[in-house]
Amino acid sequence: MGKKFGFLVGLAAGAAAAHVAYHRLSDEDKAELKADLQEKMDVAKDRAVDYAFYASDAWDDFKETFSDQTQTVSDRVKDAASRFAADPQLKPKTDSDEDSDDSLRDELADVSTSADDDSDDIVLNSEDTFGGADVADEPTTPVDDQQNDDNAKDSTDDTNQE
Template structure:
């Protein structure tokens, strides 16, 4: 609250000083000051209008570019979809039928009574106890150390 009150007091004091200084000016100085302020206001208005036109032009360019890019993407998607439809949805040929029959032969040959490879630890490791070998090494080396 103190900062707001200090800012307001400074604003009021500055306005009072400007008012007093303005009334102590001669008529010629007052007219010159008014003309100078009017010129600066006109320049600020012109600059604001220029920036508004720049923003409008930039927005129009963006819309045009976006429209062009979206049309390009739409055309590419349509082209890809038509190519996909032509290659993947074409009617079956004799070559496809031969592949189907070959795959059917492979699946029936896998259904025969061929033996699967089964490994167990006794056959693989010669009956050695693999889990027992994985224990920590003996602590005999600690006895040789001197404190």
């Protein structure tokens, strides 16, 4: 309640100060002030009318677009309904269709059990995969030579220390 009361007191004090200031103005200043306020009001009215026209145009565009979209969706639904009625695969199933489904299920079950019985796992061994090549027969790489050189130095160091 304090904030509202303070706002109202400030508003009343500002209005009183504006009233006193207005009455202290000369007649020429009063006329100039009125003309300036009238000009600003006319500009504000023009802008309001412009924005009203913009809003009206936007609303008309929205209605037209919405109407076009609803017509497109309606056409698509009608087209889908006609295709549904014409396509026998999309029609509801009958008892004869269920019998054929059951026979297909039985056939698939027979195939899956026979495949489980005869299946072999794929096993790979190195001889079949690499053609019996022995990895140890390959020439050594420079990295291996460095390791051998380090080992040789260590062994010579051990003999020198003794």
